[in-house]
Amino acid sequence: MAFQLKSIPMTDSGRDSLIIESLLWLLFVVVVGLRIYARYRGPGLGLDDLLSAVAAVNTDFGLVFTSGVGWDLDPTSDVYPDLVNNMSFIMQATFAFTLIYIWCLACLKLSQLALYLRVFTVQLQTVVCIVGAIVILWALMFNFLFIFMCDPIHQQWTVDRIGHCMDQILLLKCIITTNLVTDFVIVVIPMRCVWKLQMGKTEKYIVVACFGLGLGCCVISLARFIQIYTIDLIGNLTGTSLTTFMLCNIELMLAGLCTNIPMLRPFYLRCRAKYGSSSVTDSEQRSGQNLSWGVKPKVAQTSLVQWISLRDNDRNKDTETRDDNSSERNLTSEHGNAITER
Numbered sequence: 395m396a397f398q399l400k401s402i403p404m405t406d407s408g409r410d411s412l413i414i415e416s417l418l419w420l421l422f423v424v425v426v427g428l429r430i431y432a433r434y435r436g437p438g439l440g441l442d443d444l445l446s447a448v449a450a451v452n453t454d455f456g457l458v459f460t461s462g463v464g465w466d467l468d469p470t471s472d473v474y475p476d477l478v479n480n481m482s483f484i485m486q487a488t489f490a491f492t493l494i495y496i497w498c499l500a501c502l503k504l505s506q507l508a509l510y511l512r513v514f515t516v517q518l519q520t521v522v523c524i525v526g527a528i529v530i531l532w533a534l535m536f537n538f539l540f541i542f543m544c545d546p547i548h549q550q551w552t553v554d555r556i557g558h559c560m561d562q563i564l565l566l567k568c569i570i571t572t573n574l575v576t577d578f579v580i581v582v583i584p585m586r587c588v589w590k591l592q593m594g595k596t597e598k599y600i601v602v603a604c605f606g607l608g609l610g611c612c613v614i615s616l617a618r619f620i621q622i623y624t625i626d627l628i629g630n631l632t633g634t635s636l637t638t639f640m641l642c643n644i645e646l647m648l649a650g651l652c653t654n655i656p657m658l659r660p661f662y663l664r665c666r667a668k669y670g671s672s673s674v675t676d677s678e679q680r681s682g683q684n685l686s687w688g689v690k691p692k693v694a695q696t697s698l699v700q701w702i703s704l705r706d707n708d709r710n711k712d713t714e715t716r717d718d719n720s721s722e723r724n725l726t727s728e729h730g731n732a733i734t735e736r
Contacts, residue, residue, distance in 0.1 A: 402473050411640040415647070425654045426449075441508040442508035445501045445508060448498075463484060465632050466630055484632065485631070488551075493537055500532065507583075509653075532572060539560070563625065570622065574619070585602060589602070607651075618638065
């Protein structure tokens with residue numbers, strides 16, 4: 395008999411989770427689209443842009459919320475027969491989601507590392523390549539472990555207890571822990587280089603904050619690690635996995651936003667220039683126009699300048715005083731597409 399998925403009314407928490415995740419995913423896609431547009435019309439697409447676009451093609455797996463996730467697997471419940479019927483599908487979706495989740499996270503990590511490599515070519519090339527190799531090995535290893543976690547493999551999505559499986563909860567804990575560690579390392583990597591740049595403290599704080607947005611993903615990982623102890627894979631998978639599904643999706647969307655929002659500065663500069671903000675410098679106006687509206691920057695213009703516009707206002711240099719908000723030194727050199735320390 396062919397399997398037929400039963401539609402089960404969503405719980406209130408399942409509906410709210412689906413709405414939140416869908417809105418975040420839509421925002422993620424819009425932000426990535428704007429980033430691609432700005433980069434395409436400006437200096438051109440890079441590996442970091444393409445990896446972000448790949449990560450945005452993430453399926454929301456909303457079907458798990460309409461197939462029973464959120465309902466307790468209670469034999470006295472009216473929806474119990476439909477839950478039992480849908481268990482195989484839910485387990486298949488969980489299996490597929492885990493594999494896609496790992497690669498989406500890997501793409502976002504590699505996108506951030508590719509940005510560092512483009513911006514800090516000289517200082518961070520070695521460490522970025524090492525961490526990038528670790529991220530790729532991380533994704534390959536955990537994909538392999540999850541695919542072959544059970545013998546036979548289809549034991550992962552069948553309610554028939556045949557064969558044997560590894561400790562899935564332990565494996566999930568290992569993924570969350572290593573994911574948290576790599577996220578933290580990626581956030582920390584550029585901090586020393588940024589702090590040694592010759593710029594005002596206010597500008598340093600802004601750049602550090604942009605690169606440090608990924609700490610939000612570390613917080614989500616900690617929440618997931620705590621939540622993993624509440625999952626009952628055997629007795630009540632549908633009733634105990636909703637929060638985990640929600641946190642996994644939110645982590646992906648938040649990681650995507652953290653990686654891509656700082657790249658929308660050209661639109662911010664364009665808006666400031668359009669509405670005549672008196673604080674916009676000539677270099678910022680040029681950067682915003684170049685990046686967003688099709689004027690290709692000169693080769694000597696560095697990637698960090700293209701992104702955050704850290705060049706100082708060259709007007710009236712002789713009369714301006716040096717303070718935290720207006721450094722008189724150019725932060726960059728014409729060393730390819732990289733920023734270098736002075």
